Structures are given as C-alpha cells and as structure tokens.
Amino acid sequence: MxxxxxxxxxxxxxxxxxxxxxxxxxxxxxxAAGHGSAPKDSSVPEHSTSSxxxxxxxxxxxxxxxVPVARRIPDATQSPTVAPxxxxxxxxxxxxxxxxxxxxxxxxxSELPGVTSAEAMEAARVKVNGEYAAVLGVNPSTFRxxxxxxxxxxxRFWQGVADGGMAVSYDxxxxxxxxxxxxxxVAGRQQEQLPVVAFGTxxxxxxxxxxxxxxxxxxxxxxxxxxxxxAPPQDVAGLVSKLRxxxxxxTGVEPLVTWLVTSTSRSGSTSEVGSTAGGEYLTSGQLTxxxxxxxxxxxxxxxxxxxxxxxxxxxxxxxxxxxxVGVTMPRVAADQALTGPLVPVADLxxxxxLFYRTDPTDPGYVSHVAIYLGNGMMVQAPQPGMNVEVVxxxxxxxxxxxxRVDPRIAIEEATGIAG
Numbered sequence: 418m419x420x421x422x423x424x425x426x427x428x429x430x431x432x433x434x435x436x437x438x439x440x441x442x443x444x445x446x447x448x449a450a451g452h453g454s455a456p457k458d459s460s461v462p463e464h465s466t467s468s469x470x471x472x473x474x475x476x477x478x479x480x481x482x483x484v485p486v487a488r489r490i491p492d493a494t495q496s497p498t499v500a501p502x503x504x505x506x507x508x509x510x511x512x513x514x515x516x517x518x519x520x521x522x523x524x525x526x527s528e529l530p531g532v533t534s535a536e537a538m539e540a541a542r543v544k545v546n547g548e549y550a551a552v553l554g555v556n557p558s559t560f561r562x563x564x565x566x567x568x569x570x571x572x573r574f575w576q577g578v579a580d581g582g583m584a585v586s587y588d589x590x591x592x593x594x595x596x597x598x599x600x601x602x603v604a605g606r607q608q609e610q611l612p613v614v615a616f617g618t619x620x621x622x623x624x625x626x627x628x629x630x631x632x633x634x635x636x637x638x639x640x641x642x643x644x645x646x647x648a649p650p651q652d653v654a655g656l657v658s659k660l661r662x663x664x665x666x667x668t669g670v671e672p673l674v675t676w677l678v679t680s681t682s683r684s685g686s687t688s689e690v691g692s693t694a695g696g697e698y699l700t701s702g703q704l705t706x707x708x709x710x711x712x713x714x715x716x717x718x719x720x721x722x723x724x725x726x727x728x729x730x731x732x733x734x735x736x737x738x739x740x741x742v743g744v745t746m747p748r749v750a751a752d753q754a755l756t757g758p759l760v761p762v763a764d765l766x767x768x769x770x771l772f773y774r775t776d777p778t779d780p781g782y783v784s785h786v787a788i789y790l791g792n793g794m795m796v797q798a799p800q801p802g803m804n805v806e807v808v809x810x811x812x813x814x815x816x817x818x819x820x821r822v823d824p825r826i827a828i829e830e831a832t833g834i835a836g
Contacts, residue, residue: 496576496579496580496581496629497579498576499557499558499561499572499575499576499578499579500558500559501572502561502562502569502570503562504562505562505566505569506533506534506562506563506647507563507647508563508564508620508621508645508646508647508673509646509647509648509650509653509672509673510645510646510648510653510656510657510660510670510671510672510673511621511643511644511645511646511669511670511671511673512526512643512644512645512646512660512664512668512669512670512671513540513642513643513668513669513671514639514642514643514664514665514667514668514669515639515642515667516639516642516665516667517639517640517641517642518537518641518642518643518644518664518665518668522663522664522665523535523537523641523644525663526644526646526660526663526664529656529659529660529663530652530659531648531649531652531653531655531656531659532646532647532648532656533646533647533648533649534646534647535644535645535646535647536555536556536559536560536562536563536644536645536646537641537643537644538553538554538555538556538560538630538641538643538644538645539553539554539555539630539633539634539638539639539640539641539642539643540552540553540554540638540639540642540643541554541633541636541638541639541642543603543604543605543626543636543638544603544604545583545585545601545602545603545604545625545626546593546595546601546602547602547604548593548721548722549722550585550589550625550626550722551623551624551625551626552583552624552625552626552627552628552633552638553619553621553624553626553627553628553633553643554627554628554629554630554632554633554634554636554638555578555627555628555629555630555633556629556630557575557576557578557579557629558575558579560627560645561574561575563620563621563645563647564619564620565617565618565619565620565782567617567618568584568615568617568618568619568620569620571615571617573614573615574614574615574617577612577614577615578614578615578627578628578629579629580614581611581612581629581631581632582611582612582613582614582615582628583601583603583611583612583613583614583626583627583628583632584613584614584615584616584617584619584626584627584628585613585615585616585625585626585627586616586617586618586619586624586625586626586776587616587617587618587776587784588625588721588776588784589625589626589721590613590616591616592721592730592800592801593721593722593801594801595613596613597613597615597616598612598613598614599612599613600612600613601613603636605635605636605637605638606635606636606637609635609636611628611632618776618782621645621673623748623749623751623752646660653672654672657670657672696823697823697824697825698757698821698822698823698824699742699744699768699822699824703742703743703744704767704768706741706742707738707739707741707742707744707768708738708767708768708788708790710737710738710741710742711734711735711738711788711796712790712796712807714726714729714734714737714738714798714805715796715804715805715806715807716804716805717729717804717805718803718804718805719731719798719799719800719801719802719803719804719805720801721801723798724736724737724748725737729798729805730798731750731785731786731787731797731798731799732747732748732749732750732753732786733748733798734788734796734797734798734805735750735753735770735786735788736748736753738788739822739827744822744824744827744828745824745827745828745831745832746822746827746831747827747830747831748831750772750783750784750785750786751782751783751784752830752831753770753772753786753820753827753830754770754772754783754786754817754818754820755820755826755830756770756820756822756823756826756827756830757770757820757821757822757823757826757827758820758821758823759818759819759820760818760819760820760821761819762812762819765789765810765819766789766791766821767789767790767791768788768789768821768822769788769789769819769820769821769822770786770787770788770789770819770820770821770822771786771787771788771789771795771810771816771819772785772786772816772817772818772819772820773785773786773787773811773815773816773817774815774817775815783817785797785815787810789810789819790807793809793810794807794808794809794810795807795808795809795810795811
C-alpha cells in the first residue's frame with residue numbers, strides 16, 4: 418500500500434500520521450457519487466498512528482493562461498459533464514487530517530464567522546511512477562472554483578479529471594518528464610494506470626496532482642480528510658485559531674495567502690515574496706556552515722522531489738542545507754519565500770534566498786529557489802538532467818525577489834498541526 422495521509426506542515430517537529438492500509442475509513446459512503454462541498458458523515462478517531470507529513474503551501478492566482486491539456490481520454494467511462502466555472506474563490510486556508518473529518522466537523526467549520534465557503538476533498542501522499550506525490554481527490558465541478566484561474570477556466574482540464582484522469586502540476590509534469598496524454602503508474606490498494614490529462618497549477622502550492630474523488634476512493638485515500646476554505650483577507654489570520662478550536666487533534670491548518678509583502682519585479686509584475694516580520698537571522702557561524710553545506714552538494718544530481726543527501730530539487734537543497742545548522746524550513750519554494758523579509762537586490766548578502774516564477778501556466782507561482790553566495794553568484798539545483806551547480810545570479814524576467822531567512826518565521830511556516 419503506497420498511500421499515506423497528507424497533512425499540512427509538521428515537518429519541523431517530525432510529526433507523523435496514519436498510513437492507509439486496506440480499505441479507507443467509511444469506504445462504502447465514499448463510493449456514492451462525488452461528495453461535493455460537504456463530506457459524508459464519518460467517525461473521527463481520537464488518535465492516529467504514524468506516516469510521513471507533507472507541507473502544503475499557497476499563493477494567489479494569476480491571470481488566465483493556456484493550460485496544456487491532453488485530448489479526451491479514449492475509451493474512458495463516460496462521466497457526467499463537469500459543471501461550468503461558477504465563481505472564482507480564493508483558496509485562503511487548507512485543513513488536512515490523517516483521518517476522515519465528520520459532517521459535524523465540516524458544519525462547525527462552515528458556520529465559523531468569516532468562512533465564506535468550504536470544500537471537502539481527499540488529500541494523501543501517493544506513489545506516482547515510484548515517487549511519492551501530494552495528491553488531492555476532488556469533485557471537479559465544485560473544486561474548480563478554488564483553482565488557479567488558468568486551470569479553473571479549462572473545461573477540458575476538469576472533464577479529464579472527472580473521466581478518471583490525473584492532472585499534474587506544471588512542475589511535476591515537466592520536471593519529472595511525465596507524458597501528457599500518456600499514462601502513469603499510481604500505487605494505491607493496487608497499482609493502477611491513470612492517464613495524464615493536463616499540466617497546470619491548481620492554486621495550492623505543494624499539491625502535485627489532482628484526481629476525482631471516485632479515483633481517490635479507488636486508490637484508498639482517506640475519505641473527506643481535507644477542506645479548502647475561502648475567507649475575506651482580513652479574517653484569515655484570526656480564523657486559524659478558531660479552526661484549531663473546532664478541529665480534531667492532529668489536524669493541520671495552513672493559511673495559504675497571508676502576511677505577504679508585495680514587491681515589483683524587473684518585469685513590472687507583482688511577486689508574492691517576503692514576510693512583513695523578520696529581524697533575527699543566522700549567526701556568522703551558522704551562515705558559514707549553511708553555505709558550506711549547500712556547496713558540498715555540487716555535482717549531485719537534480720531529482721524532482723529530491724531532498725538529499727545525495728539528490729535534490731531546488732527547494733530540497735535549501736531545506737537540507739538549513740537543516741545542517743538546525744534551522745527548519747518548509748519543503749516547497751513558495752513557502753520558503755515567506756520565511757523572512759524581502760531584500761532589495763542592492764542589499765543582497767550571502768545566504769539570502771533568490772526566488773523565481775518559472776511556471777507558464779501561472780506566472781504568479783513561485784516555483785524555483787536558489788541560494789545567493791555573494792559576488793553575483795548563486796548555488797542551485799536547476800532541473801532534470803543537470804547537477805547542483807554554481808552559476809551567475811539571474812535577475813531576468815522570471816526573478817521574483819529575495820528573502821533573508823529568519824529561523825523563527827521559518828519554523829512557523831513549516832509547522833501548524835492542531836494540538
């Protein structure tokens with residue numbers, strides 16, 4: 418069984434949560450038609466056993482762009498036509514548990530002052546072509562309202578998901594060299610071959626792929642163990658504590674779009690990089706060790722999802738190097754971009770993180786990170802087929818900004834499990 422409960426945050430404290438085995442909780446209920454915005458009633462266990470915890474992160478959505486979509490799945494079981502896009506909703510908070518969340522919990526969340534809307538879904542780590550990926554199981558007709566505008570606007574994207582396909586993030590599709598229109602091996606209760614129907618950012622950074630809720634059930638993902646919530650911007654920060662008060666112990670709560678400093682990049686577009694707080698940084702000794710650790714990985718291969726010590730993706734290299742000095746960092750570049758204040762180019766210092774927007778399906782999405790070394794040079798894990806390398810700093814049109822990491826902010830961004 419290669420499915421484990423996906424929970425936001427918690428990597429810093431080594432939190433571990435229940436892995437699925439055999440049939441998921443309340444499987445019979447989940448085999449009904451898609452659960453839509455409200456989960457089926459289910460019991461909530463008091464405790465859970467252990468499995469890995471995966472961080473999920475968030476950024477605002479961008480203007481609509483073309484999303485690569487495969488032709489309609491041949492010989493697919495005909496599913497009901499996906500409903501058209503209704504109203505775009507900002508995905509402001511993400512709630513994920515290692516167990517099914519009951520209808521009573523969903524009702525309590527929906528009734529909280531400040532919650533505009535909530536959508537139930539499944540969230541789990543699932544092996545895709547042998548590597549774990551963060552996967553959501555959704556009702557395509559209703560979840561699309563919460564997606565990035567480019568993906569939300571594509572009927573073919575969501576019809577492909579409804580027909581039994583898997584839509585993957587642009588990063589996962591291109592960096593892991595997945596075949597658009599081909600199939601991938603997905604390991605659930607039994608291995609299944611799922612067609613790859615689209616490449617596109619769904620609007621929740623850290624999410625690698627999306628399937629329908631019926632496919633999620635077939636794979637053995639926990640039923641309705643997650644929610645995405647929309648709320649007015651001024652209410653998001655206050656809702657975190659209110660949510661933790663009504664959610665079962667062990668449930669993760671992640672604000673997706675909060676505490677941002679908006680800057681203007683060299684291309685003239687806005688970039689969501691930096692925290693409004695900051696002021697305590699690495700000591701000189703920590704900084705030297707951090708940079709030496711990153712440089713010690715030169716020549717090691719880029720592997721999508723790699724987190725060291727012998728292979729890395731871009732954010733995995735950053736997280737691993739910081740870990741060598743006892744600093745806990747979030748796993749994904751988009752969340753690493755919120756771990757300290759924004760730094761102007763003229764004030765860059767060794768150890769600052771440089772961020773880039775490289776996803777053409779959502780140019781507001783921060784999808785690459787490098788480490789500034791000084792003297793106009795940076796170290797990065799670039800892309801498949803290449804190795805960790807030292808190169809001149811790139812301040813071109815994809816540059817989103819730089820951040821000086823405050824370890825206190827970093828651990829706050831990397832943890833959030835309800836007590």
